Amino acid sequence: MPSVPSLMGMTKRLLVGRPVRSEMLGEATLPKKIALPVFASDALSSVAYATEEILLVLSAGGLAMFHYTWYLAGGVALLMLVVVASYRQNVHAYPSGGGDYEVATTNLGPKAGLTVASALMVDYTLTVAVSTAAGVANLASAIPALNGHVVLICVVIIALITLLNLRGVRESGTAFAIPTYCFIAAVAIMIIWGLTQLLIGHHLVAESANYQIHSTTNYTGLALGFLLLRAFASGCTALTGVEAISNGVPAFKAPKSKNAATTLALLGGIAVTMFAGVTALALASHVHTAEDASQLIGLPAGDTPRTVIAQVARAVFGDSSPMFYLLQFFTALILVLAANTAFNGFPVLASILSRDGYMPRQLRNRGDRLAYSNGILLLSALAILLVIAFRASPTRLIQLYIIGVFVSFVCSQTGMIRHWNRLLREETDPSARGRMKRSRVINSVGAGFTGTVLVIVLATKFMKGAWIVVVAMPIIWLVMRAIQRHYQSVAVELTPPERLRPFKPHSNHAVVLVSKLHLPTLRALGYAKATRPDSITAVTVEIDAEEVAALREQWDAHDIPVPLTVIASPYREITRPVVEFVKRMRTENPDDIVTVYVPEYVLGRWWEQILHNQSALRLKGRLLYQRGVVVASVPYQLRSAADHGHPQVPPPAAPKAAPPLQETR
Secondary structure (H helix, E strand, O other): OOHHHHHHHHHHHHHHOOOOOHHHHHHHOEOHHHHHHHHHHHHHHHHHOHHHHHHHHHHHHOHHHHHHHHHHHHHHHHHHHHHHHHHHHHHHHOOOOOHHHHHHHHHHOHHHHHHHHHHHHHHHHHHHHHHHHHHHHHHHHHOHHHHHHHHHHHHHHHHHHHHHHHOOHHHHHHHHHHHHHHHHHHHHHHHHHHHHHHHOOOOOOOOOOOOEEOOOOOOOHHHHHHHHHHHHHHHHHHHOOOOHHHHOHHHEOOOHHHHHHHHHHHHHHHHHHHHHHHHHHHHHOOOOOOOOHHHEEOOOOOOOOOOHHHHHHHHHHOOOOHHHHHHHHHHHHHHHHOHHHHHHHHHHHHHHHHHOOOOOHHHHOOOOOOOOHHHHHHHHHHHHHHHHHOOOOHHHHHHHOOHHHHHHHHHHHHHHHHHHHHHHHHOOOHHHHHHHHHHHHHHHHHHHHHHHHHHHHHHHHHHHOOHHHHHHHHHHHHHHHHHHHHHHHHHHHHOOOOOOOOOOOOOEEEEEEOOOOOHHHHHHHHHHHHOOOOEEEEEEEEOOHHHHHHHHHHHHHOOOOOOEEEEEOOOOOOHHHHHHHHHHHHHHOOOOEEEEEEEEEEOOOHHHHHOOOOHHHHHHHHHOOOOOEEEEEEEEEOHHHHHHOOOOOOOOOOOOOOOOHHHOO
């Protein structure tokens, strides 16, 4: 059906763009100014809700608990700087793009590497689902008419992001750079303008400043400690996406490691500054919020409190300022585009896993635009399934978040400690040893911090939905091990003996399938004889006795020099009797090869396919599973097929009597 693939090809070119030659791979890499928004949008977008996550947890203890926000925010900022510093060591030591997976595999073993890979795959998928759902939720808050269509909107947005990434890393990077930089600029203006007003003595007052919070529990002792740890763990959502740069080093322009490390440092500096600024303005303007809106005393009945960043923006810019609406728009946009971080990390990781035999080999291939198209499509499909399953609810999805990323943090930093220990045993240069020891200290601090946070996150989020991730990760781990075992068993089975010799069967028996005595049959018979088999027989299945009798008469009348074997089929099947016939031939001659020639006439138009049965396809599918059987298709192109291909000389009209076999080539 040439017209169908032609139409599909035109559609693909329209959506994805023209193919890019392999020689252009170097030109598809990213400079730092584009790499920052491409790989950092997830981490930067968390500024929009990290402060709010801390305040929401602390609200369980009432307003008195809000004074702990500074300490918790400071802990989150310190943790981010430690993780950024740790990952700068990673990108220099392992620039191939394997990131946490490569570090863990090399230093802790393949099982630990698979654990990291399963964690990252879960985290990347959740990044797409959570970011898209959160962005659409912000849009729906501003436009209530969208509330009934959030799932559909999320699916459409994921599809659009997928399409941009299929067009190639450079084009997608340019598309995402503008809104990311606009978000950074808008938040920076809000922080600078808000702090300026505070310095000149102007008071910032949030719309919720006069609300009180009703607390049902008095938190002291261990209960207070657990609440603070839970608030700290919630604030650690600010760290999601930091690892994406270490997984995407190959996408950077040369020198790759240096540019990736610089981009990582810029990410850390910008994210910490924005997070600290938003937190400071939230506390200065007395933003009050709670997990349950009914806890807010003073909130009008039926109202939903605005997000923390929205309340801060209203306090700084005023209720009707255009800057307030611009900030809200770019906040929603950056939350949606944060999904792009996963689209740059997941396909690269999947490609590396495919190279190592843990994922299907198709994920290793680059598409027409030099992007890992199959990995992009797989991530898109998984994220869409999550969005549909959880009805695009950020509240339900976010409970599954950050488990995977902290598992990878801990394994990666532990692996880096062993990496430096191994190098220190071999290094003798004092200056080099000093640098390695400094890096080991940084990674040790990172491992300690992230390990502690992982325990806290598991303890505080497990019963709120994190158990799903805890179950999903081992399942993914087992599936990847099963894929590896399959590839290994196939490789063993295909390995030739030490003394490599081509296999030569004792004999080759040809079987030509016959339905009617027409030109395709004659061509198949002629081709079979040209291969000089040890024996040749024509086989037909008896569905209609009269048709078989007529075929015998034609066969004898034209003196076809090949014996015709008729197979009875009481149940009017074709495939099973032929397969059983071939099996019997193999049983009688187990060391021989049976070659089955299937004559097929090729049609050029899609609707013509509907008018003919596809019994040849079904038969070939069954025969391919038979040992010692070779299936050969002998095509005969009809005029409609020739018209759709290269110009050909029209075949001669069929004579009234079938031509002699020896004249058919």
